[in-house]
Amino acid sequence: MDIKNLANTLHPLERKVIVVLDKFNSFDDILEETKLKDIEVMRALQWLANKELVKIDEEVKERVSLDKNGKFYVKEGGLPEKRFLKIINEKEKIKLSEVKFATLDKNEKNACLGILKKKAAISILKGGELSITAHGKRMLDKESPEEQFLKGDFPVEVGSLKDLDKLAYDNLKKRKSILKTEIVKLRTVTLTSLGRDLLKDLGDAGDVIDVLTPKMIKDGSWKKKQFRGYDIKINVPSVFGGKRHFVNQSIDYIKRIWLDLGFKEMEGNMVQSSFWDLDSLFVPQDHPAREMQDTFYLKNPKQGKLPSFFKKIKDVHENGGDTGSKGWQSVWSEERAKELLLRTHTTVLSAQTINKLKKEDLPAKFFSVGKVFRNETLDWKHLFEFYQVEGIVVDPDANLKNLKGYLREFFGKMGYPDVRMRPAHFPYTEPSVEVDVYHPVKKEWVEFGGAGIFRPEVTKPLIGVETPVLAWGLGMPRIISGYFKITDIRDLYKNDLKQMREMKAWIK
Amino acid sequence: MPTITLNKNVFEKLVGKKLPLNKLRDRISYLGTDLESIEGNNITVEIFPNRPDFLSEQGFARAFSSFIGIKTGLKEYKVDKSGEKVVIDKSVAKVRPFTACAIVKGLKFDDEKIKEIIQIQEKLHITYGRNRKKVAIGVYPFEKIKPPIKYMAKKPNEIKFRPLEFPKEITGQQILSQHPAGREYGSLLEGKEKFPVFIDDNDQILSMPPIINSHEVGKIMQGTKDVFIECSGFDFNVLSKCLNIIVCALSDMGGKVYSMNLEYPDGKYTTPDLKPEEMKVDLEYVNKILGLELEEPSLKRCLEKMGYGYKNKKVLVPAYRVDILHQIDLVEDIAIAYGYENFKEEIPHVATVGEESALGKFVNKISDILVGLELLETNTYHLMGREELNDKMCIDWSPIKLENAPVDYNCLRNWMIPSLMKVLEENRHHDYPQKIFEIGTVFKKDIKEETNVKEFERLAVLSSHSKVNYTEVKQILDYLMKGLDLDYEIDETEHDSFIPGRVGRVSVNGVEVAYMGEIHPKVLEKWGLDMPVSGFELNISELFRILNKK
Structure with a gap:
C-alpha cells in the first residue's frame, strides 16, 4: 500500500495520535497532548504499530511518588522532627508531654524522639526534660537531604536518583507512608521511517470523511472529500441472532x-398403553423389553383403557386368531395390556x-x-x-x-x-x-x-x-x-x- | 441380548470346514446373529431371542454348517424308547404343573463337555426360560438314579437334601435363605404352600426345581455317561421344545436319545418327540414378499441351507425350532439363505401424496416468528424432577409420576417454564441477555382420554438480563399474536411463580391461553439466578384449535 492510501485508512484516533509523535514520545505525554482516553491512545498506538508506522518500546521501571504522609508533610512545611525540634528550641527545656502540635500522635512522637536523639540534636536532662544541642541549633538553619528530596518533583524514577537523593530515598522509604514505589511499564513511542514519511504528507483531518452522516448526503459535502479507508480485515465482536435449536x-x-x-x-401421544406400544405389535407379554429396567411405566394413572377391538389382539397372541399363525400359545392378560408407559x-x-x-x-x-x-x-x-x-x-x-x-x-x-x-x-x-x-x-x-x-x-x-x-x-x-x-x-x-x-x- | 462363546477348534470340527477369519466374520453376521468378537480361540456371538436353538455350540454349528453349504438339509434325530417313566403327582398342579423329560446315553463327560452342557443350561435359563420362571432345566447322572421317578410337591420343611456344592443337608425352606441359588431364585417359590421335587424310587430327592439339584444325585462329573434331563414349568409345549433343543445338542455331542413316558393324572405322554413338523409353503407368497422370482428348486435349496427339509411342496421344520409360527417365518429364512446382501434396492413407482402435520406446521411458524425476535430455541427433556416443577417454582401442582425412574426425572412435566428456568440455571456463566423459547409437550391427567392422560403443546418464552421487564415480554406476545392475526385480552391474576401485580392471564375469544409476567425473586433465588426473568407460557394446542375454528 502506498503512503497516500495508508494515510487514507487512518482512523480518527490514529490521526490524533500520530500528529503529536514528532514532538512527544512518552505515553503520558501523548495522553496529555491529545486529551484522549487511556484506552483510545492504546488502541490507536496498537493499530499504528500493526501498520508499522510506529515502534513501541516498553521498559519496566520502579517509580517513586509521595504517599499519604509524604504529601501531608510537604503541605505542612516539612518533616515532623523539624517542627518537633523547633518547639524544643523555643524553650530552654521542655517536658516531652508539652511538645505537641496537630497530627503528632504517640507513635510519631516516639519516632521523632528517636531520630533527633540519633542525630544528637537534643539531649535529655536529668529531670527527663528535653533541650536542644548546638548541633540541633545548626540543623534548624539548614535543610536535610530528606527535606530537599521531598521538595523535588514526583513521580521520579528510582534508577535516576543520585548521591544525597538516593540516601534520602533510602531513609524515607523505611518510614511509614511517606513514599510509595510502584513498578510501571513505561512506553516510548517512536515513529518509524515509514511513519515519518506519512506524517509529512498527512493532510488535514478535515478533508477525510470518517462517518458518513445524513447531513453530508443531503448537502453533498462528501463530494469534495475523501473517505477514510477501513482496516477491512479487522476482528469485530461476535453477534448472535435468534435461531432454531440445531x-x-x-x-x-x-x-x-x-x-x-x-x-x-x-x-x-408419548404416553401409551402397553396394548398399543407392545401387544398390538405382537410383542409377547413375557418379553424382556417389557421389564422395568427397559421401559418407564406410569405410577398414577397406572392404567389406560383398551380399544374395543382388543379381543382380536388377544386372539392373535393366544392362538394366532385368523392370521394362520400359531400365536404365542400363552394366556394374554388384559390387565398387563392396560399398563401405561412412555412409548x-x-x-x-x-x-x-x-x-x-x-x-x-x-x-x-x-x-x-x-x-x-x-x-x-x-x-x-x-x-x-x-x-x-x-x-x-x-x-x-x-x-x-x-x-x-x-x-x-x-x-x-x-x-x-x-x-x-x-x-x-x-x-x-x-x-x-x-x-x-x-x-x-x-x-x-x-x-x-x-x-x-x-x-x-x-x-x-x-x-x-x-x-x-x-x-x-x-x-x-x-x-x-x-x-x-x-x-x-x-x-x-x-x-x-x-x-x-x-x-x-x-x-x- | 445373550451371547455364547464358542471354542473355535470344537466349532470348526462340528461345522466340518475351516473358514478364513474375514469369511467367518461375514457369514456369522449374515446368518442372523451378531458377531461380538473373535479373540484367540474364543468366538463370541450374540444370539437373537427367536433362536434359542443357537444357544449351544452344537446348535449354532449345525445351522452354520448348513448355511455355508457343508451339511445341508433336515438333520434327522432318532429317539429310542427307554421304557422308563416319570409319574407326575397332582400336587404339583398348583406350584409348577408340567415337566418334559428324556434320557441321553453314551456321552462320556469330560471337562469340555461339562462346560458345554452348563452353558446350554444357563443360556436357556436366562432367555427362553425367562430366568427359570418359564422353564427350569435339570440334568442328572442317570447312573445314580433308580427309576421310576416321581415329580411331586411337598411341604418345604419336609424336603431335606444336600443342595449342589453345599456342605450339609438342609430343608427346602432353608435352601431359599441359605443357598446362593435359593436366594437368587427363591422368589419363584415364594408364598407357595408346597415346593416341587423330583424323587427316585429309592426316595432320594434329585432336585427342587426351579432352584437347585442335589449334590449327591444331581451333579454331572467327569466320567458320567448317561444323563436324565427334565424341564419343568407352566406350559407343556414350551417345555417340550426346550427339551428338544437340549437333546438335539447332546445328540450332536455324541449321545443317544431315549424317550420317557410321562404319567400325568389326566393321561400319558411321551417326550421327547423329535419328528419334524410339516408346514405348507406358497412359492408365490415367498416371491411376492421378497420381490424375487425363485423357482421350486432354488426354493428347496434355500430351505435346505437353513436346515429344513422340503418334500411335496411342504416344509419339514426341525423339532428344535421354536420360532416358526407362520409361513412368514419361513420367508425370512429363505431371505437369509438367499443372502440379505444380494437384494437389490428398488423404489416402486407408486404415487402417494406427502402431507405435513398441521400442528407441526403451526409450531414451525411460531418458532420462525420468535427467531425473528432474536430468541434462541432450546430442546429440553419431558422428564423432570418434582422439585423443579413445583418447589423451585413456589407452586404445588401434582405432576404425573413414573413408577421406576430416578428421582431427578421421575415426573412428566406439567408446564414448560420450569424447563426453561433450568436452562437459565445451567447457563448462568454465559453472556446476557439470554432470550430463549421452546414449544414442547406437557402432560395432565384426564380420564376422558384412552390413556387417562392428556398431552398439550405449550410455548414458553423467557428473557433474562439486568433490564428485563413486563413490557419486553408483552411486546413479544403482541408481535406473535399480530403475526397469527389474533386479538387477546389480559386480566389481572395471581400466580405464585410471578410477582404480584405484574402477572396477567391472557385469553383469546374468552378462552384462557397464557400466563405472562415477571418471575418472582423468591423463585429466582431457588434457582440460584441473580438476573431478573420475565416470560410467558402459551397453550399452543388451544391456539391451534381456535385458529382452525376461525
Missing part, C-alpha cells in the same frame, strides 16, 4: 425428505395409523420424527429420551427390495450413500433387518436402526387385511451427531447457550 433444524430436514418422497406425517418406540404410531386405514386408502406411506423413552442411565452414548425416525409403507405390492430402496434414498440424502441390510430380529417384523450405513468418517459400517416387514399377526388384526407393511425405526442421535461433530450424545440436548449460539446451521 437438532430441530435437522428434524425439519428429515421431515422434508419424507414429505418429498410422498409420506404423510403421523402424530400421537418405547414410535412404531406405536405406525400401529395406530394402520389401524385407522381403510382398504381404499392403499397404498399409503407415513413417517414420524418423535421422542421415544428408554429406562437408561445417562452416559455418553445413552439417553433416556431421544428422537426416532419412523416410517411405514402400506402397499399390497411392497417387498423387501423396496424396503432397501426407501432406506437407501433416505440415508443418501442424509449424507450416507452406502446402505446394507443384515438379518436381525424384532417381534413385530418378519423378515427383520438391521440397517447399516457406511460411515464416511469412521470408515466402517455402523448400525443405524431396525427395519422389516410387519408380521401378519400385526397387520391382519389392525388393518383387517393382510398386506405387506414395510417399516423402519431409526435412532436419530447417531444419524445427526456426526454432522454436528458431537461424540457425547448428551451434548445434543445440553442446551448450553454458547454451544447453541455458535453451532453451525444444518445445511443440506
Whole structure:
C-alpha cells in the first residue's frame, strides 16, 4: 500500500495520535497532548504499530511518588522532627508531654524522639526534660537531604536518583507512608521511517470523511472529500441472532425428505398403553423389553383403557386368531395390556395409523420424527429420551427390495450413500433387518436402526387385511451427531447457550 | 441380548470346514446373529431371542454348517424308547404343573463337555426360560438314579437334601435363605404352600426345581455317561421344545436319545418327540414378499441351507425350532439363505401424496416468528424432577409420576417454564441477555382420554438480563399474536411463580391461553439466578384449535 492510501485508512484516533509523535514520545505525554482516553491512545498506538508506522518500546521501571504522609508533610512545611525540634528550641527545656502540635500522635512522637536523639540534636536532662544541642541549633538553619528530596518533583524514577537523593530515598522509604514505589511499564513511542514519511504528507483531518452522516448526503459535502479507508480485515465482536435449536433444524430436514418422497406425517401421544406400544405389535407379554429396567411405566394413572377391538389382539397372541399363525400359545392378560408407559418406540404410531386405514386408502406411506423413552442411565452414548425416525409403507405390492430402496434414498440424502441390510430380529417384523450405513468418517459400517416387514399377526388384526407393511425405526442421535461433530450424545440436548449460539446451521 | 462363546477348534470340527477369519466374520453376521468378537480361540456371538436353538455350540454349528453349504438339509434325530417313566403327582398342579423329560446315553463327560452342557443350561435359563420362571432345566447322572421317578410337591420343611456344592443337608425352606441359588431364585417359590421335587424310587430327592439339584444325585462329573434331563414349568409345549433343543445338542455331542413316558393324572405322554413338523409353503407368497422370482428348486435349496427339509411342496421344520409360527417365518429364512446382501434396492413407482402435520406446521411458524425476535430455541427433556416443577417454582401442582425412574426425572412435566428456568440455571456463566423459547409437550391427567392422560403443546418464552421487564415480554406476545392475526385480552391474576401485580392471564375469544409476567425473586433465588426473568407460557394446542375454528 502506498503512503497516500495508508494515510487514507487512518482512523480518527490514529490521526490524533500520530500528529503529536514528532514532538512527544512518552505515553503520558501523548495522553496529555491529545486529551484522549487511556484506552483510545492504546488502541490507536496498537493499530499504528500493526501498520508499522510506529515502534513501541516498553521498559519496566520502579517509580517513586509521595504517599499519604509524604504529601501531608510537604503541605505542612516539612518533616515532623523539624517542627518537633523547633518547639524544643523555643524553650530552654521542655517536658516531652508539652511538645505537641496537630497530627503528632504517640507513635510519631516516639519516632521523632528517636531520630533527633540519633542525630544528637537534643539531649535529655536529668529531670527527663528535653533541650536542644548546638548541633540541633545548626540543623534548624539548614535543610536535610530528606527535606530537599521531598521538595523535588514526583513521580521520579528510582534508577535516576543520585548521591544525597538516593540516601534520602533510602531513609524515607523505611518510614511509614511517606513514599510509595510502584513498578510501571513505561512506553516510548517512536515513529518509524515509514511513519515519518506519512506524517509529512498527512493532510488535514478535515478533508477525510470518517462517518458518513445524513447531513453530508443531503448537502453533498462528501463530494469534495475523501473517505477514510477501513482496516477491512479487522476482528469485530461476535453477534448472535435468534435461531432454531440445531437438532430441530435437522428434524425439519428429515421431515422434508419424507414429505418429498410422498409420506404423510403421523402424530400421537408419548404416553401409551402397553396394548398399543407392545401387544398390538405382537410383542409377547413375557418379553424382556417389557421389564422395568427397559421401559418407564406410569405410577398414577397406572392404567389406560383398551380399544374395543382388543379381543382380536388377544386372539392373535393366544392362538394366532385368523392370521394362520400359531400365536404365542400363552394366556394374554388384559390387565398387563392396560399398563401405561412412555412409548418405547414410535412404531406405536405406525400401529395406530394402520389401524385407522381403510382398504381404499392403499397404498399409503407415513413417517414420524418423535421422542421415544428408554429406562437408561445417562452416559455418553445413552439417553433416556431421544428422537426416532419412523416410517411405514402400506402397499399390497411392497417387498423387501423396496424396503432397501426407501432406506437407501433416505440415508443418501442424509449424507450416507452406502446402505446394507443384515438379518436381525424384532417381534413385530418378519423378515427383520438391521440397517447399516457406511460411515464416511469412521470408515466402517455402523448400525443405524431396525427395519422389516410387519408380521401378519400385526397387520391382519389392525388393518383387517393382510398386506405387506414395510417399516423402519431409526435412532436419530447417531444419524445427526456426526454432522454436528458431537461424540457425547448428551451434548445434543445440553442446551448450553454458547454451544447453541455458535453451532453451525444444518445445511443440506 | 445373550451371547455364547464358542471354542473355535470344537466349532470348526462340528461345522466340518475351516473358514478364513474375514469369511467367518461375514457369514456369522449374515446368518442372523451378531458377531461380538473373535479373540484367540474364543468366538463370541450374540444370539437373537427367536433362536434359542443357537444357544449351544452344537446348535449354532449345525445351522452354520448348513448355511455355508457343508451339511445341508433336515438333520434327522432318532429317539429310542427307554421304557422308563416319570409319574407326575397332582400336587404339583398348583406350584409348577408340567415337566418334559428324556434320557441321553453314551456321552462320556469330560471337562469340555461339562462346560458345554452348563452353558446350554444357563443360556436357556436366562432367555427362553425367562430366568427359570418359564422353564427350569435339570440334568442328572442317570447312573445314580433308580427309576421310576416321581415329580411331586411337598411341604418345604419336609424336603431335606444336600443342595449342589453345599456342605450339609438342609430343608427346602432353608435352601431359599441359605443357598446362593435359593436366594437368587427363591422368589419363584415364594408364598407357595408346597415346593416341587423330583424323587427316585429309592426316595432320594434329585432336585427342587426351579432352584437347585442335589449334590449327591444331581451333579454331572467327569466320567458320567448317561444323563436324565427334565424341564419343568407352566406350559407343556414350551417345555417340550426346550427339551428338544437340549437333546438335539447332546445328540450332536455324541449321545443317544431315549424317550420317557410321562404319567400325568389326566393321561400319558411321551417326550421327547423329535419328528419334524410339516408346514405348507406358497412359492408365490415367498416371491411376492421378497420381490424375487425363485423357482421350486432354488426354493428347496434355500430351505435346505437353513436346515429344513422340503418334500411335496411342504416344509419339514426341525423339532428344535421354536420360532416358526407362520409361513412368514419361513420367508425370512429363505431371505437369509438367499443372502440379505444380494437384494437389490428398488423404489416402486407408486404415487402417494406427502402431507405435513398441521400442528407441526403451526409450531414451525411460531418458532420462525420468535427467531425473528432474536430468541434462541432450546430442546429440553419431558422428564423432570418434582422439585423443579413445583418447589423451585413456589407452586404445588401434582405432576404425573413414573413408577421406576430416578428421582431427578421421575415426573412428566406439567408446564414448560420450569424447563426453561433450568436452562437459565445451567447457563448462568454465559453472556446476557439470554432470550430463549421452546414449544414442547406437557402432560395432565384426564380420564376422558384412552390413556387417562392428556398431552398439550405449550410455548414458553423467557428473557433474562439486568433490564428485563413486563413490557419486553408483552411486546413479544403482541408481535406473535399480530403475526397469527389474533386479538387477546389480559386480566389481572395471581400466580405464585410471578410477582404480584405484574402477572396477567391472557385469553383469546374468552378462552384462557397464557400466563405472562415477571418471575418472582423468591423463585429466582431457588434457582440460584441473580438476573431478573420475565416470560410467558402459551397453550399452543388451544391456539391451534381456535385458529382452525376461525
